[in-house]
Amino acid sequence: MSILIILLPPLVAALLVCIPIGKRWAAGITVVSCLVNLILIGQLTQQVVAGRIPRELLGAAWSKWIAVDGLSALVLLLIALIATTAAIFSFGYMAHANPTAKKLRLYYANYNLFVFSMLAIPVLAEPTLVWIVVELTTLCSALLVSFDNTREALEAAWKYVVLSLMGAGVALFGFMVLFAALRAGGGGTYTWTGLVTAAPRLPAILLQTAFLLILVGLGTKVGLVPMHTWLPDAHSQAPSPVCALLSGIETTSILYVILRLFPVMHAVPGAYADTWALVFGLISVGTAAFLLLQVKDYKRLFAFSTVEHMGIILTAIGLGGSAAEYGAMQQIVAHSLTKSFCFFAAGATLLATGTREIAAVRGLIRRSPIAGAALIFGGLAIAGAPPLAVFLSEFTILKAGLARGQYVATGFLATFIVIAFFGVMAHVNRMVFTWPQTESATATNETFRLPFSCRLALILAAVPVLVLGVYVPKPLNDLLTLAAAAVTR
Amino acid sequence: MNDATNPLLENLNALAVGLSLLTAFGIVAMRQARACLNLFIMQSLLLAASAALLGLRYDSLHLYGVAVVNLISKPIIVPWLLRKTSPAEIYTRREIDQVLNIPTALLIALALAVGAYFVGIPLANAVAPEFRGPNVPIGIAVLLLGAFTLTVRREALSLLIGLLVMENGAFLAGIAIARDLGMLVELAIATDGLVIVFIMGVLVRAVQKQIGTTAVGALASLKETRATPEPDQARS
Numbered sequence: 001m002s003i004l005i006i007l008l009p010p011l012v013a014a015l016l017v018c019i020p021i022g023k024r025w026a027a028g029i030t031v032v033s034c035l036v037n038l039i040l041i042g043q044l045t046q047q048v049v050a051g052r053i054p055r056e057l058l059g060a061a062w063s064k065w066i067a068v069d070g071l072s073a074l075v076l077l078l079i080a081l082i083a084t085t086a087a088i089f090s091f092g093y094m095a096h097a098n099p100t101a102k103k104l105r106l107y108y109a110n111y112n113l114f115v116f117s118m119l120a121i122p123v124l125a126e127p128t129l130v131w132i133v134v135e136l137t138t139l140c141s142a143l144l145v146s147f148d149n150t151r152e153a154l155e156a157a158w159k160y161v162v163l164s165l166m167g168a169g170v171a172l173f174g175f176m177v178l179f180a181a182l183r184a185g186g187g188g189t190y191t192w193t194g195l196v197t198a199a200p201r202l203p204a205i206l207l208q209t210a211f212l213l214i215l216v217g218l219g220t221k222v223g224l225v226p227m228h229t230w231l232p233d234a235h236s237q238a239p240s241p242v243c244a245l246l247s248g249i250e251t252t253s254i255l256y257v258i259l260r261l262f263p264v265m266h267a268v269p270g271a272y273a274d275t276w277a278l279v280f281g282l283i284s285v286g287t288a289a290f291l292l293l294q295v296k297d298y299k300r301l302f303a304f305s306t307v308e309h310m311g312i313i314l315t316a317i318g319l320g321g322s323a324a325e326y327g328a329m330q331q332i333v334a335h336s337l338t339k340s341f342c343f344f345a346a347g348a349t350l351l352a353t354g355t356r357e358i359a360a361v362r363g364l365i366r367r368s369p370i371a372g373a374a375l376i377f378g379g380l381a382i383a384g385a386p387p388l389a390v391f392l393s394e395f396t397i398l399k400a401g402l403a404r405g406q407y408v409a410t411g412f413l414a415t416f417i418v419i420a421f422f423g424v425m426a427h428v429n430r431m432v433f434t435w436p437q438t439e440s441a442t443a444t445n446e447t448f449r450l451p452f453s454c455r456l457a458l459i460l461a462a463v464p465v466l467v468l469g470v471y472v473p474k475p476l477n478d479l480l481t482l483a484a485a486a487v488t489r
Numbered sequence: 490m491n492d493a494t495n496p497l498l499e500n501l502n503a504l505a506v507g508l509s510l511l512t513a514f515g516i517v518a519m520r521q522a523r524a525c526l527n528l529f530i531m532q533s534l535l536l537a538a539s540a541a542l543l544g545l546r547y548d549s550l551h552l553y554g555v556a557v558v559n560l561i562s563k564p565i566i567v568p569w570l571l572r573k574t575s576p577a578e579i580y581t582r583r584e585i586d587q588v589l590n591i592p593t594a595l596l597i598a599l600a601l602a603v604g605a606y607f608v609g610i611p612l613a614n615a616v617a618p619e620f621r622g623p624n625v626p627i628g629i630a631v632l633l634l635g636a637f638t639l640t641v642r643r644e645a646l647s648l649l650i651g652l653l654v655m656e657n658g659a660f661l662a663g664i665a666i667a668r669d670l671g672m673l674v675e676l677a678i679a680t681d682g683l684v685i686v687f688i689m690g691v692l693v694r695a696v697q698k699q700i701g702t703t704a705v706g707a708l709a710s711l712k713e714t715r716a717t718p719e720p721d722q723a724r725s
Binding site: 129135136142143149152154155159161162172176177179180183190203206232237 | 611612615616628629632635636639648652655656658659662663666667669670671674677678681684685688689691692695696699700705708709710711
């Protein structure tokens with residue numbers, strides 16, 4: 001089976017949704033294509049875990065550009081999973097506002113193209129081609145961010161596009177310097193594995209420059225502080241299922257590209273990848289933790305928490321050592337699953353209350369028990385409360401940091417995580433459990449019924465968050481170990 | 490062609506690259522959106538010239554490819570796409586209330602260009618001795634000037650051109666240090682530039698329809714300290 005087959009379902013679906021049959025057609029076909037994709041990627045991941053590297057059938061010229069290993073399989077699996085739950089959530093969520101059929105077709109066409117562009121990132125092995133698909137993710141998602149067509153949504157989309165593309169310009173130069181480094185080191189194939197093989201021969205100054213340019217350039221899209229300014233805007237103004245994609249997996253899949261450089265940097269004496277990761281990571285976690293305290297909009301709350309978690313992952317990589325790298329992979333999985341759930345919960349809250357203001361939402365548990373329960377569960381899960389996935393991964397990282405003797409960095413990380421915990425929980429708790437002060441705010445007393453597909457998506461997204469907090473299944477453990485090894489090497 | 494240094498080709502290349510830095514300064518200084526677009530087209534032509542000259546110098550088919558792609562996509566397709574997607578208003582706009590006045594902007598731009606020189610020289614030296622040409626430092630300078638344009642401008646067209654100038658800068662440096670990157674990659678990057686223009690054009694049209702201005706950079710309602718947005722403003 002060719003690896004490229006996993007790119008087909010979203011492309012076909014993007015074409016099929018354009019057929020004007022009915023409002024449910026586009027939504028249904030998207031769910032189906034995402035499910036097909038999930039099965040294909042599940043099979044591919046099984047092969048990778050079993051140690052059978054899938055062969056390319058397209059001939060030598062193509063196959064050197066296409067490769068899947070543990071790390072890319074992990075990212076692919078997450079993309080497929082979250083694209084599926086978000087598609088199910090979209091089914092009811094997008095129909096709720098009753099948009100025109102044309103607008104819905106536009107939404108789903110963009111949705112599928114966006115999923116396609118994200119799936120292409122881990123599959124491609126040639127860095128400049130990866131840069132191009134990273135650009136595509138920006139361009140395919142721009143119209144999804146501006147979908148609501150309000151003043152705020154347009155502003156958010158504009159900032160998103162301009163800052164992401166600005167970063168992309170810097171990253172493009174970085175990838176060119178990387179190529180120059182490969183040539184100066186005596187040549188080799190310009191792929192991720194080719195770079196790792198050639199790494200000991202490469203000149204450190206070029207490699208260091210390339211790494212920094214790419215870290216800053218792509219870090220803009222990951223949302224690393226101080227390049228994060230667009231992120232809370234875009235991740236809060238987009239329709240909630242799109243936020244789940246943006247926050248849950250887009251950031252992760254771009255971070256994946258940065259992670260690809262670490263094995264190359266580790267092989268070169270005099271290259272300081274880990275220190276930079278630690279610095280950028282800790283600054284991101286710290287800034288986001290304090291900004292979390294003062295948000296006014298609950299979708300921005302979760303957006304800032306994405307900045308925080310990207311920082312945690314980068315810090316874990318920077319701490320070094322196989323235990324911390326395993327923790328980073330675990331954190332990638334936990335964050336993607338939990339954050340997508342959080343945005344589904346936020347979307348449900350938005351449907352039930354019609355406002356994004358934290359101050360305007362009080363007593364949500366009475367207005368919509370499901371949305372209220374989901375929001376409090378999502379808040380606990382993303383903040384890192386004990387029996388849930390994020391807690392386990394954060395615990396692994398902190399333990400690994402202490403074992404490495406990195407007491408200062410680990411201490412800062414732990415402090416920021418605790419601050420963020422209280423930031424998230426204070427806001428969420430107030431929204432769900434406190435009762436409104438004035439009578440006028442309780443105008444509607446009857447409970448709100450969430451569309452069926454939204455409830456289904458919430459349940460489907462909650463299961464892995466619960467399970468992964470208790471134990472990590474053996475196949476996933478193998479995959480995480482493989483992925484961590486791909487970062488170390 | 491010949492592996493020994495060819496002073497004529499080198500000097501011509503230096504001229505083309507130097508002039509493209511000048512156009513980048515021009516883009517920083519110009520208030521008229523239309524003039525910025527013209528300067529950008531001129532810069533793309535100079536980039537194509539530099540690629541062709543380097544192609545002649547190193548007998549590289551790939552660099553000729555870069556030259557041709559640049560000749561077709563930027564001076565011809567970009568203006569056409571802009572006309573198709575975005576409102577005609579963006580051409581006629583002048584920026585009256587700039588973030589910085591022109592002399593200050595030019596001074597900062599000068600400082601950036603000098604800084605780029607000191608960053609670029611060691612980089613170019615590390616690659617290969619024959620590449621101590623002007624492309625890498627000036628490429629970095631153009632990249633930085635593009636980024637600077639993006640931070641001080643508010644008009645949609647100026648911002649879009651700032652992005653494209655950044656890409657031009659990356660290419661100016663790239664054709665010298667990474668000259669055999671691969672034709673497919675080259676074509677893909679060119680197509681990508683066109684998709685950027687298309688998407689941003691569509692966004693500008695939506696902004697103009699919704700808000701009635703193309704001064705997109707001035708939009709700033711999304712902030713942390715924002716209290717409840719005034720209802721009339723939110724719906725307008």
